[in-house]
Amino acid sequence: MHKKPRNALWWGTLTLTGAALASRGLGLIYRMLLARFLGSEGLGFFQMIFPLYVALVTLSVAGTPVAVSQILAEGKAPARHLMRVATAVVLATSLPLVFLVAVGRRPLALVLYHDPRFEPWLLVLAPALVAVALSSVIRGYFIGRQDLRYPAASQVLEQLVRVLIVFWLLDRVHPLGAAYAPLIAVALIPLGELVSLGLLAYGYWQTKPPPAPTPAPPKLARTVLRLSLPVTASRLLASLFGVIEASLIPERLVHSGLSPADAVSYFGQLTGMALPLILFPTALTVSLSTNLIPAIAAALHDRPRVHQYIVDAMKATALLTIPVTFVLLSLGLPLDDLLFHATVPQAVFLPLVVGGFFLYFDIALAGVLRGLGRTDLPLWNDLFASGFEILLIWVWAGRPGQGYQAVAVAVAAGFIASAGLNLWQVIRLTQVRIPWFHVLGKPIVAAFPLLLVLPAWQSWASTVWHNHALSLLSSVVLAGLGYLVTLYVTGTRPNRLV
Template sequence: MQPKSRKSIWWGTLTLTSAALASRGLGLIYRMLLARFLGGEGLGLFQMVFPFYVALVTLAVAGTPIAVSQMLAEGKASANRLLRVATLIVLTITLPLMALVIVWAKPLAVTLYHDEMFVPMLWAISPALLAVAFSSVLRGYFLGRQEMEYPAAAQVAEQLARVAILFALLNLVSHHLFPNPPLIAVLLIPLGEAVSLAILAYGYLRRPPEPKLDDREPQGLARAILKLSIPVTLSRLLGSGVAVVEASLIPLRLQISGMSRAAAVRTFGQLTGMALPLILFPSALTVSLSTNLIPAIAEASAHQQTERVHKYIVDSIAATALLTIPVTFVLLTLGLPLDDLFFHASVPSTVFIPLVIGGFFLYFDIAFAGILRGLGRTDLPLWNDLVASLLEIALIWILAGHPGRGREGIAIAVAAGFAASCLFNLYYVLRLTRVRLPWGRIFGRPAMAAFPIWLATPLWQAWLRQWHVGQVMNLFSSVLVACALYFLGLAISGTRLTRLL
């Protein structure tokens, strides 16, 4: 298989990034609509169920797209046989998992959430697992071929379907007519997954793999897929498991800090459903980079092209810094009013700012983990996430129960977990590749170009308030001013806009 050009790598990244940004934008709208449809406490209930769904998906299929894409990129098997074996693997796991969720819904609801009201919601998410099983194989097929259009379209369409239906429910039918609004929100999950699968299936029918003889035994192919996918699955399952533990632990610890149960659930919904979605919005770039880096670095590494691997690493970290550094400055200065505008969340700065700082580490952590997986060391992100997650849970237990300071303790614990995972993964990237990262070039110019945002945007907002400019126009123009200042700073520092693109 011929090595992919750098142009194809970055075009694929641009395609996925554009789709991810569109999906994240729709996701913010979806969260806004959810907050209005469910209210603070209802959103908290939804956010308690959603991590369990993610854990189920992760257990069933998380490593499959990576394994399929990497094996296709390395030319280790024909696409037809690889897809058949991968589909058999995910169905072997998914179908029993669906049955277990349906049969054990009541004991799961009581054990995890201490309330039987969650039973219908657990039943509602089970059909989504089947759609995700097929989608994961098709997604890996397109990623391995460096054909990003259909995965990108599926990602956007999935969110768009949920937004359209929720918007219709809010504007055409009173949500007060529904006896269980959180259940309605949960039912949108399998609907969105079905839309995504339909687009991927359509793309597969239009671009099927070429027939190719393959004498490799299915058992050997299955072992190869599992060898690549199991560490990734365990790593992501760890993250999903931590989210499930947090969904159960955080409300309990907040009650110990002095909150009522309703207030604790509402606070959990504000943190995970209102503050974090805005902070995690920039991760669209690093998720796209990570997705493309895995097959690209795997291919370069298989050809022993060390210089090319180093080039991918430096360029990906530099691209991440170019976007996430100014976004972090914007979040530090404008994040709270933006969050209030979108969600009416009223999150205090003592909670929001630690989450922003933690999010900065997470942006880079996603890219570092993708590099390690592309090098074939899918085990390292797993162990690094394990240590970081144990640290995060320990800090939640210690800090969240502090009287009157529970919310701040949770924010510090989450930020510490993000930072620890990032630093561990960075250490192993440097150790395995011996790459020399030009830290000054990577961070220096973006930081210098972004620093005026911190100084100028508060002054701009104060000047607009003198003219009684409305909140929406104030924030919109402030974001535009921040962007203009950043691009001007990059131009002054000698960074070409073509290089930024």
């Protein structure tokens, strides 16, 4: 009976997932190039400014993608009227922010980072805020219609442009002096956003809705703000905690005995080398979360369908992320070294892998809560989890000899806390009974042999081919094929996996 809407959810999710996987793959290449050209310290500086950029983007976007997609999915307003109101909202927030950043770039650089070198980087970032804000409105329009072609294509194109330019340009700028390379890397952020906006605007022009036969409902702007402000607050808090971490982690590591340069280098390794590899599987869960919002919003009065969406989302998340987690436990450090030339200690990498597994489910569960109209709950759960993480970093990371591992454990603990709180809220609101044994059992049974086979295969392959990249690639391919075979043996057919 619900085949059509469920197919719309899964096809939309697969479209975004394919694009997100391509984007994440390009993103890994981009990070790899940055790491090699900037070095750990240069990448650390780049990663320190990025949380502030995310916080500014969150303010300029004002949570409009979620609001626009939900209002369109529920049919509460004509699309053209809604787009005008949402565009006015984001321009009212983004344009003043651009002015404030441009004028106050020096105080920001000195207060937040105690380093005037951040001043030109902030000025270069400012124009991106308007481009991101306008893109968010169009993206929410396409998501609300469950037409994911243009959002998916823009996501890939944005990363592709950055990869091509950094590959062509950074190696030519680098010999002129290391100080120029981070500025070029920062300048690629607004450039990529402008390319993405151009494609989304073209897509909207091709598919824009006809003039509305009925007037816009009264107080439409208030409805947009009511739905978007909790999301904005949630993401703003998360990004502000990122800003705090970017300042606190190097400071506590210096307190533990590291030099300032080593502390910044470690921050670059953690956030720019280790975490990007661990966060790669979020390509599925972010796409799934994005599509769950309008799908669940449209099915609020059909509790069995909502329950089915939740269970299917947990199954899809487990089927992909469990084998990826096992591969990361076995091969994560060699892969990280191959991609980034990183020297991340095992005591740092393994806690991040464990925490990342909980994060994958956390993202999907947050999408369920937002689809239920409770956009406030992920806000408070993120607030508690982030505060817990900051507390652990402050208390533990400053101890001599424990800073490296303490930061990794604190980040993982924050992921686990947020996932547990979001799961509790989903069960409380929907009374859904998630068959966790069925959801996790078969993927774990199918993936567990990877932990036993992959190290031995990797050792054998490295002696046969004498090529680190080729032996790792063969191990990853073997893991994928072996997982599909064992899934089939345990009763999960490939068509069901798709």
